Amino acid sequence: MPITRRDALKRTALLGAAAALAPGWLTRAQSVEAAMFVLPDLPYPANALEPAIDARTMQIHHDKHHAGYVRKLNAAMAEVSGEYSYEELFAGMDTFPETLQGAIRNNGGGAYNHDLFWTSMAPPARGGGGMPSGALAAKINQDFGSFAVFQDQFSQAAGTVFGSGWAWLIQRKSDGKLVIVTTENQDNPLMVSVLPPEKLGTPLLGLDVWEHAYYLHYQNRRADYISNWWKVVNWPEVSLRLA
Numbered sequence: 001m002p003i004t005r006r007d008a009l010k011r012t013a014l015l016g017a018a019a020a021l022a023p024g025w026l027t028r029a030q031s032v033e034a035a036m037f038v039l040p041d042l043p044y045p046a047n048a049l050e051p052a053i054d055a056r057t058m059q060i061h062h063d064k065h066h067a068g069y070v071r072k073l074n075a076a077m078a079e080v081s082g083e084y085s086y087e088e089l090f091a092g093m094d095t096f097p098e099t100l101q102g103a104i105r106n107n108g109g110g111a112y113n114h115d116l117f118w119t120s121m122a123p124p125a126r127g128g129g130g131m132p133s134g135a136l137a138a139k140i141n142q143d144f145g146s147f148a149v150f151q152d153q154f155s156q157a158a159g160t161v162f163g164s165g166w167a168w169l170i171q172r173k174s175d176g177k178l179v180i181v182t183t184e185n186q187d188n189p190l191m192v193s194v195l196p197p198e199k200l201g202t203p204l205l206g207l208d209v210w211e212h213a214y215y216l217h218y219q220n221r222r223a224d225y226i227s228n229w230w231k232v233v234n235w236p237e238v239s240l241r242l243a
């Protein structure tokens, strides 16, 4: 999982910086800091996805919403020792104190889901849009019949999420098939104690259909947001998530 690896590298870098400043005696505060979850920068300028997604929406979405999930997750996780990847948090959510489980579900979910969301998109000039190729294209054809059928079913699923939530393309854990699932709020297909087994798997692609993701530009026209979002999907990155 590229996200986990990147986070691990960032944490290691922080730890290294702290150690360089205070060789030999890392304080507890510094080591806790090093274990925290990181808000990654957007992988492109905030206006890079225009006109599909406007700069103002991207800024508020990343700098306020995503940042808030990371901050609240870190505040909650400061109460426990140990270092966890997102995957470990979601797989073992029910092993944490009950008071923490809500924070992991909502803020851990929010933090992870947006990491995946930003990296699932790219400006058209840098590979966004079009269709998948190679192994991912073959697997989509195998499991959905064609890319057009997949795209239509995904748009339908995203368009009919009631209230706030996400649409996902996952590689299902139970049988390795690619399937489309939806989740409420910030739940995601890695949350073992939250979702039924048929919704669990590796997220390949996620679409945020919370109103904060599109309302400034599209108001209530979620279907327009979804159809324009296809023009910035980063298929080369999504392909890397396929096992």
Ligand code: MN3
Binding pocket: 061, 065, 114, 208, 210, 212, 213
């Ligand atoms: Mn969001």
